[in-house]
Amino acid sequence: MRAIPTLKISISGVRGVIGDSLSPILLTRFAQAFGTFVGSGSIVIGRDPRTSGEMVKQAVIAGLLSSGCKVIDVGMCPVPTVQLIVRQRGAQGGLAITASHNPAEWNALKFIGPDGLFLSSGSAREMLDIYHQGEYTKVAGAEMRTVEIATGAIDLHIRTILDAVGTLPSTPKPLRVVLDACNGAGSIVGPKLITALGAEVISINDQPNGQFPRPAEPLPENLGDLCAAVKKHGADVGFAQDMDADRLAVVSNEGEAIGEDYTLVLAVSYVLGKERGPVVANLSTSNALDFVVNRFGCPLYRSKIGEANVTDLMKREAAVIGGEGNGGVIYPRINFARDSLVGMALILHFIAEQGRSLSQILSSFPRLYIIKEKLLCPSNKIAGILKLLRKTYGDSEMDLTDGIKVLLPEGWFHVRGSNTEPFIRVSVEGESRERARQISDSILGLIRTHLALPAS
Amino acid sequence: MKPLKIGITGIRGVVGETFTPELIVGFAQAFGTYLNGGPILVCRDTRPSGPMVHAAVCAGLLAAGCEAVDLGICPTPSMQLAVSHLGAEGGIAITAGHNPAPWNALKFVRNDGLYLNSSQGEELLDIYHQGEFDKVTWDKIKSTLESEDAIEHHIDVLSRAFDLDVIRSRHLRVAVDCCNGACTRLIPRWLAAAGCEVLAVNDDPSLPFPHSPEPKPETMAQLRAVVKAGRADIGFSLDADGERLGIVTDHEEPLSEELTLALAAEIRLPVRRGTIVTNISTTSAIDRIAARHGGAVVRTPVGQAYISEFMIEHEAVLGGEGSGGIAVPEVHYTHDAAAGIGLILERLAKTGETISQLRACLPTLTMIKHNLKVDPNRIYSLLHNFRTRIDREQLEADLTDGIKVTFPDGWIHARVSNTESMIRLIVEAEDPARAQNLLDWTRDRIRN
Numbered sequence: 001m002r003a004i005p006t007l008k009i010s011i012s013g014v015r016g017v018i019g020d021s022l023s024p025i026l027l028t029r030f031a032q033a034f035g036t037f038v039g040s041g042s043i044v045i046g047r048d049p050r051t052s053g054e055m056v057k058q059a060v061i062a063g064l065l066s067s068g069c070k071v072i073d074v075g076m077c078p079v080p081t082v083q084l085i086v087r088q089r090g091a092q093g094g095l096a097i098t099a100s101h102n103p104a105e106w107n108a109l110k111f112i113g114p115d116g117l118f119l120s121s122g123s124a125r126e127m128l129d130i131y132h133q134g135e136y137t138k139v140a141g142a143e144m145r146t147v148e149i150a151t152g153a154i155d156l157h158i159r160t161i162l163d164a165v166g167t168l169p170s171t172p173k174p175l176r177v178v179l180d181a182c183n184g185a186g187s188i189v190g191p192k193l194i195t196a197l198g199a200e201v202i203s204i205n206d207q208p209n210g211q212f213p214r215p216a217e218p219l220p221e222n223l224g225d226l227c228a229a230v231k232k233h234g235a236d237v238g239f240a241q242d243m244d245a246d247r248l249a250v251v252s253n254e255g256e257a258i259g260e261d262y263t264l265v266l267a268v269s270y271v272l273g274k275e276r277g278p279v280v281a282n283l284s285t286s287n288a289l290d291f292v293v294n295r296f297g298c299p300l301y302r303s304k305i306g307e308a309n310v311t312d313l314m315k316r317e318a319a320v321i322g323g324e325g326n327g328g329v330i331y332p333r334i335n336f337a338r339d340s341l342v343g344m345a346l347i348l349h350f351i352a353e354q355g356r357s358l359s360q361i362l363s364s365f366p367r368l369y370i371i372k373e374k375l376l377c378p379s380n381k382i383a384g385i386l387k388l389l390r391k392t393y394g395d396s397e398m399d400l401t402d403g404i405k406v407l408l409p410e411g412w413f414h415v416r417g418s419n420t421e422p423f424i425r426v427s428v429e430g431e432s433r434e435r436a437r438q439i440s441d442s443i444l445g446l447i448r449t450h451l452a453l454p455a456s
Numbered sequence: 457m458k459p460l461k462i463g464i465t466g467i468r469g470v471v472g473e474t475f476t477p478e479l480i481v482g483f484a485q486a487f488g489t490y491l492n493g494g495p496i497l498v499c500r501d502t503r504p505s506g507p508m509v510h511a512a513v514c515a516g517l518l519a520a521g522c523e524a525v526d527l528g529i530c531p532t533p534s535m536q537l538a539v540s541h542l543g544a545e546g547g548i549a550i551t552a553g554h555n556p557a558p559w560n561a562l563k564f565v566r567n568d569g570l571y572l573n574s575s576q577g578e579e580l581l582d583i584y585h586q587g588e589f590d591k592v593t594w595d596k597i598k599s600t601l602e603s604e605d606a607i608e609h610h611i612d613v614l615s616r617a618f619d620l621d622v623i624r625s626r627h628l629r630v631a632v633d634c635c636n637g638a639c640t641r642l643i644p645r646w647l648a649a650a651g652c653e654v655l656a657v658n659d660d661p662s663l664p665f666p667h668s669p670e671p672k673p674e675t676m677a678q679l680r681a682v683v684k685a686g687r688a689d690i691g692f693s694l695d696a697d698g699e700r701l702g703i704v705t706d707h708e709e710p711l712s713e714e715l716t717l718a719l720a721a722e723i724r725l726p727v728r729r730g731t732i733v734t735n736i737s738t739t740s741a742i743d744r745i746a747a748r749h750g751g752a753v754v755r756t757p758v759g760q761a762y763i764s765e766f767m768i769e770h771e772a773v774l775g776g777e778g779s780g781g782i783a784v785p786e787v788h789y790t791h792d793a794a795a796g797i798g799l800i801l802e803r804l805a806k807t808g809e810t811i812s813q814l815r816a817c818l819p820t821l822t823m824i825k826h827n828l829k830v831d832p833n834r835i836y837s838l839l840h841n842f843r844t845r846i847d848r849e850q851l852e853a854d855l856t857d858g859i860k861v862t863f864p865d866g867w868i869h870a871r872v873s874n875t876e877s878m879i880r881l882i883v884e885a886e887d888p889a890r891a892q893n894l895l896d897w898t899r900d901r902i903r904n
Contacts, residue, residue: 017593017594018591018592018593018594018597019519019591019592019593019594019596019597020591020593023519023591024481024485024512024515024516024518024519025478025481025482025485027515028477028478028481028512028515029478032477050594051594051595051597051599052518052594052597054514054518054599054600055514055515055518055519055597056515058511058512058514058515058518058524058600059477059481059511059512059515059519060511061507061508061511062477062480062481062508062509062511062512062515063477065507065508065511066471066476066477066508066512104594104595105593105594105595106594107594138471138472138473138476139471139472140470140471140472140473140558141471141472141503141504141505141557141558141560142504142557142558142664143472144471144504144505144507144508146507147507147511210594
């Protein structure tokens with residue numbers, strides 16, 4: 001069988017494997033297409049600590065300069081920092097060099113518009129058209145602009161958060177936090193922010209050297225070290241970030257990884273307590289969020305998967321907060337982007353204000369059980385799988401906005417093709433662990449049979 | 457004709473037209489593949505397209521598994537010396553040398569600091585055209601490094617190669633026009649180290665070229681004015697990357713670029729008698745100077761790589777070309793304007809002569825360079841016909857590079873231009889009338 005190709009060009013950007021599909025020529029062409037698309041303005045660039053980051057950055061700089069852009073290089077930083085600086089500098093766009101939670105051999109370009117948001121699907125399609133047409137703006141030497149090394153972006157990010165939420169209210173003892181930055185772009189920023197808020201911080205995995213100490217997705221099964229460190233240090237909370245510091249996962253004071261969906265649940269609880277308004281989350285986000293939002297009498301809107309889709313709907317509904325069940329918190333008052341730093345600030349405020357331990361706070365939310373699976377799947381097989389599920393569950397209530405989501409008694413499942421990797425993603429939620437497992441087993445069974453994979 | 461030239465001496469083109477980031481990335485990857493990894497030094501001149509080309513070069517080198525060592529704005533000969541000094545596998549100079557500002561180029565240097573020779577250049581082109589480049593995986597990929605000062609090391613080598621104490625003792629007053637190029641970072645420092653009083657113009661690397669970066673009498677008006685106003689002992693004119701040297705005398709006479717090497721030969725041979733290597737198009741003043749001092753001359757095809765190779769092979773005491781490039785083996789077997797400056801200043805300091813006195817010792821010959829525009833499809837058949845006629849007239853032709861015919865009182869040389877659709881004609885004779893006569897003779901035989 002032919003190996004599954006590793007290059008993924010989509011409206012979410014271009015991703016590929018270094019030394020394989022993600023070549024410098026491809027990258028420099030994409031940067032030229034983006035420079036042509038934005039019309040030769042200022043572009044903010046930043047990267048995560050992947051070993052290939054410097055190569056990708058140089059290819060991007062060459063392409064942007066060639067198309068007449070000025071480059072503002074903020075260096076190694078979280079993706080939300082790039083988004084913030086785009087707005088703060090009034091730039092025409094941004095380019096984040098990161099494959100977020102993909103493994104170390106991957107890298108990617110993510111394209112950001114002048115509003116600091118990832119390009120909407122329409123804009124992204126226009127940019128892809130330019131890429132494929134291959135006719136890029138090329139300026140002569142005399143009109144070529146320069147690269148500005150922008151220092152202080154990270155400090156500005158921290159200051160913006162502090163200005164919006166302030167330092168933590170006083171507690172009998174300062175909150176103690178263990179932070180696992182996955183040696184990612186958050187390694188530098190997170191500890192600074194937590195200290196500035198007035199909490200104590202103990203850092204693990206804080207060397208941004210491109211080596212992944214654990215799989216980058218902050219899923220419960222990847223957070224063993226963090227859970228142990230929280231217990232060892234008697235911390236009030238543990239935080240885990242992914243490589244580009246947009247996603248955040250939480251570990252309770254008892255050392256339990258509570259599941260990424262509860263990150264948004266906690267942040268929304270805090271924000272709605274201060275300010276009522278609409279909330280937006282994607283289709284795959286836990287129903288525990290419905291519970292919280294209903295408690296405050298606010299509406300909850302569901303969007304397709306992907307940060308751009310969530311922010312689109314947030315703008316339309318004038319949402320006060322939104323995000324994704326994968327640990328992405330978007331709080332527009334600070335940064336219209338999934339921002340783990342904002343998430344940490346909101347959750348620390350919530351814990352400090354409640355005056356209770358995190359596990360006590362969590363006991364007031366319904367406990368639902370989510371299972372997320374992904375199966376290696378060539379993109380041409382995805383439509384067939386979705387069709388099969390539509391037929392099989394034809395009698396149930398379903399949402400076909402993005403893949404297929406089916407509501408079942410005591411649970412739901414959502415199946416879609418990944419935008420970023422050659423996978424099909426399956427999310428299941430049940431009111432009990434057993435129910436979740438039961439739904440998940442039947443869906444995975446169907447898919448495996450369809451793909452002619454052995455049952456596992 | 458599109459302004460792009462891919463050849464064994466490197467690739468050159470106009471930025472915004474043919475010299476694209478993709479092309480540059482591809483060549484850098486091909487070079488990284490050719491060298492099989494290792495640290496590669498990268499330097500550039502001051503053209504505004506330099507940062508773009510630099511980024512594209514680094515991306516290609518890193519992708520091929522090399523470490524890109526960034527020397528920043530730095531003359532090409534400084535980089536070439538640093539390659540062996542730092543134990544690098546090679547280097548890429550981002551500079552179109554004497555070409556106008558809209559151009560840029562990549563020049564490829566191997567691990568001994570010399571340019572790829574013609575067969576190595578062919579190998580590199582083969583890799584580029586095959587398009588199968590080395591691609592390293594994430595666990596092997598390297599990063600860019602800022603390097604220690606290559607210019608410091610260059611000045612150290614120069615200081616050892618020449619008698620600095622003698623030069624310093626004379627406190628020469630030296631005017632210099634760096635054309636706002638890479639030499640702004642080297643030549644004023646080198647002159648100061650040699651104890652000269654420096655009168656610099658166009659020494660700001662952030663400004664555009666004030667004139668064509670080709671050190672010829674036509675571009676030396678400003679330098680002449682500085683020599684005059686400052687009553688300088690000598691004026692030096694540099695190209696964008698520090699390979700070519702032009703001279704203005706203390707009498708404000710701008711010397712033809714052909715005389716730079718002649719002057720160097722006149723200085724060199726009395727001190728170290730031996731072989732001088734130059735190309736077949738360079739003035740025969742060199743032969744007369746060599747005869748006068750008992751030296752020998754070896755002629756090569758046009759191109760720096762040939763000069764370097766022949767110098768090593770013949771253990772030459774000096775090399776260079778009529779373009780103003782000089783190679784002094786105590787410094788390096790490569791064109792280096794700073795080495796040429798050292799040679800001249802050392803002589804002035806040792807003997808107390810003026811540069812105009814030295815210039816008066818040089819043979820006076822007349823050279824005419826003429827470009828014959830021709831139909832691109834006929835260029836080689838015209839030269840072939842020319843050769844047939846010469847054979848028929850029973851004259852002897854030197855076919856080292858193009859066609860050269862030597863007469864008792866002069867010579868003519870015809871070759872295909874590397875960059876445009878024309879035949880370059882060079883004639884040299886004792887006086888202007890005979891030179892014109894030889895040019896007409898040649899043109900008649902090519903056209904008809």
